[in-house]
Amino acid sequence: MQLIKNKTVTDDNWNFISDGAALVKGDICVSLARWQQIKPELLSHTGKLGVRIGPADSVAELADDLPKLDLIELDFPDFADGRLFSHAWLLRGRYGFKGELRATGHFMPDQVFYLSRVGIDAFKPADSAYLPKVLENLHDFTVNYQQSIVN
């Protein structure tokens, strides 16, 4: 699978671990609930760790754990739920997350310019056919009225 990271097409080496599934070797990304349930086990895992956030999650609960994480996935159930835009802004800005902040799921390629301005640096749309559009649309505007959280 491929994704866009730092405005280039890259291979995705992370393993998506759904809530019922067993952990696997390598770099793994789990839900926030799973992270909270089995944090000690996950911390002894060899490989990088990521946590998946949904719109209804509270990112403040993850703030203290951010140094232990290399990836946070912001998983869009649909493009209209704008809470993830604020979650990204908080993670990147207030809580100072330095790792990969990845939009996944059902965001629109037409939203990626905004998403990049709130701190998201990787995009993995549900449909990989969208990848060329994601790349193109990252350049929709060269001017802004608001500060970007990453500048």
Next chain:
Amino acid sequence: MYQYNLIDQTLVDQRVAQFRRQTEQYLNGELTEDQFRALRLRNGLYVQIHAPMLRVAVPYGLLSAQQLRKLAHIARTYDKSYCHLTTRQNVQFNWPKLEQVPDILAELATVQMHAIQTSGNCMRNTTTDPLAGVCIDEIEDPRPYCELIRQWTTLHPEFDYLPRKFKIAVSGAANDRAATQFHDIGVHLVKNDAGDIGFSILVGGGLGRTPVIGQVMRPYLEKKHLLSYLEAILRIYNLFGRRDNKYKARIKILVKETGLDSFTEMVEAEWQQIKDGMELDEQRISEIKGHFTAPDYDPTAPQDSSLAQQQAQHPDFATWYKHNTTDHKIPGYRAVYLSVKAPDVPPGDLTDSQLEAIADLAERYSFGEVRSTHRQNLVFADVKQADLFALWQQLDALHLATANIGTATDIICCPGLDFCSLANAGSIGITKEINAALDDMDYLHDIGDVKINISGCMNGCAHQSVGHIGILGVDKKGTEWYQITLGGSSENEAAIGERLGPAVAKDEVTQAITTILAVYVEQRQEEESFLAMVQRVGIDPFKEQVYATH
């Protein structure tokens, strides 16, 4: 008025290019209906009964003569030669072709206009007092702050997918002419005990299905914190506003369910974390103020002696002067309302030739600028007293001088069932009937200040719940019925109208309205306005008469 710099122009041009691409992709089947819907709404494009409808932003209601001419050109070239003024001081075209909308937006961009965020679940056009900068009761001109808010809200990356639409209004005067108590956020310029001017911030007001009067959440905010405070409110709303039910998704419901105190605590806590990084410095504020300096007023204007004579010789002119012009802070000047409520025309509709003529008159008599009002009229803000007679004659020839501003035929009216896909009932037809019934101007002026607002459905685009008389169209088993409310107001003494009784049938609405007005004329005390009488006696005397014949 504000003039675009290179950044503003580039942003609007790039937005046009983006929407052109989105439209092409939609027409090629590369965007789904749902996706394109969200994108087109954020560019003002609705799909209505007959055709798409394009809502063009008029930031805080200010238009130049050049912009009016462009609107005329668009009406003629892309529409059926007219446009419509909305209650957010915007302009709507009812008949554009979807595939031509990117071209229309490109035309608008050439005169520093756009349709960004005029619909959709995002921050909408900021509105204000149509008499800003010229009225006699002003604490400070609100327009520079409106422009700062315009820029901050435009293409805000974090807040473009809110739970629901979000509306901000700013008032700088003692009398609220911007309905700020019925906005998601109302901003009032106020003076504190130390004599400094800042903002009072109201939150949680709104109309629509659940009308709510906004509450003060911060009595005084220093000017430099305006944008950080707005950002704190928006972040809390974006994170915690309900998304499970669109009818409970406005911030008014969040404020109500959370409680004003707890909501305020959440916002203040958020604000503490961002305020120091977002201060507006004095230089930024004065730079924007530099776009709203007073025009070159004629110091000899008060020396005019023609007005009294013209009033004496031309009673129609005197009547128009009394009802359609208002005090100006500069001696020798008046602000003039152009009534877009001629009896035989849908309220707020303007033709291409009227728009062009208004542009010419604005250049001749009012420094080339026009304002739109939330009651769907226009204002020439700076007319010399000596020019009023000539202006009146020309406005009269254009059917823009009906002396009915603030009277019972100055009706706010939505497009209703004739145009709108949401409507349950007609509204333009009712307005016409009421106009016909109140065609005696002496009677109309005797009744005086009565605000009638008519919406064709409970979404309430015409603000019926705050009309002195509100009329709401409802559907009863496929026929159009109308609920009447009395006693609403969107001004300082904000109030939500009380229901008079059961809905009345379409052919009985006008009779009901004339009965209500007759009860007022019969039972009013000396100098008592309609609203004051309703507040004094309640709805019962009106109810008895309206339902007596049923």
